[in-house]
Amino acid sequence: MDYAGTMPVLLAETSLLWTLTLSSVIISVSVCVHAVVMRELLRRLCFPGRFVWARLTAVVLSLLLTHMFQIVLFGLAYHFMVDSEHGLQGVYDGTFNDAVYFSAAVYTTVGFGDITPVGYLRLMVGFEALAGLVLIAWSASFTFVAMSKLAKPAAGAAIANEDEPAGLP
Structure with a gap:
């Protein structure tokens, strides 16, 4: 049986239960992916040492890519769930x-106007807006923690030698 051809048909048969289920699955995957990425970033990049700004840049870029992945997941759902109603x-x-x-536009809570949802897709x-708000806030707090962990040794060194600015590698 050709499952690739049935996927859009199955997703297009939109119902309240299907919308709730798919939303829950996408949000669960997004949160799990986000948690795994942040755990790995913390483990691999957030330790004292050299190249603080390069590692902090890698943290921010990794989080941005994670958000982009999550946006594409919801975009796939929207693309395949569209039907006449x-x-x-x-x-x-x-x-x-x-x-x-x-x-x-929805994930970043910028808002929308040129494209609007109809029917169960509004749910x-x-x-997605709620998930985006929470995940972006989580990334911001994680970045703050990462900066604190990375800059702490440099700040301590700056106290000992006040000629160097704190937080620089």
């Missing part, structure tokens, strides 16, 4: 690019 309307032309654009949009 439930989906996206406005200047949405049915392309994956538009679905990801819409997902990015998923609300869940």
Whole structure:
């Protein structure tokens, strides 16, 4: 049986239960991926030593890529869940690019206007906005903790030698 051809058909049969289930799965995957990425970043990059700013840059870039992955996950769901009664309307032309654009606007809580959700998809949009808000805040607090861990030894060295600015490698 050709499962690749049935995927869009299954996703297009939108119902409240299907929307809640898919939203829960995507959010669960997003949170788990986010947690694993941050655990690995903490383990591999957040330790005293040299190249503090290079490691901090790697932390920020890794978190940005993680957010982009999560936006694409929701974009895939929007792209395949669109049907005549439930989906996206406005200047949405049915392309994956538009679905990801819409997902990015929702995830970052920038808001939307040119493309709007219809039907049960509105529920998923609300869940994505909430997940994006929480995951972005989690990334911000993690970045602060990473900076604290990385800059702490340098700040201690600056106290001993006040000629060097604190926090620089």
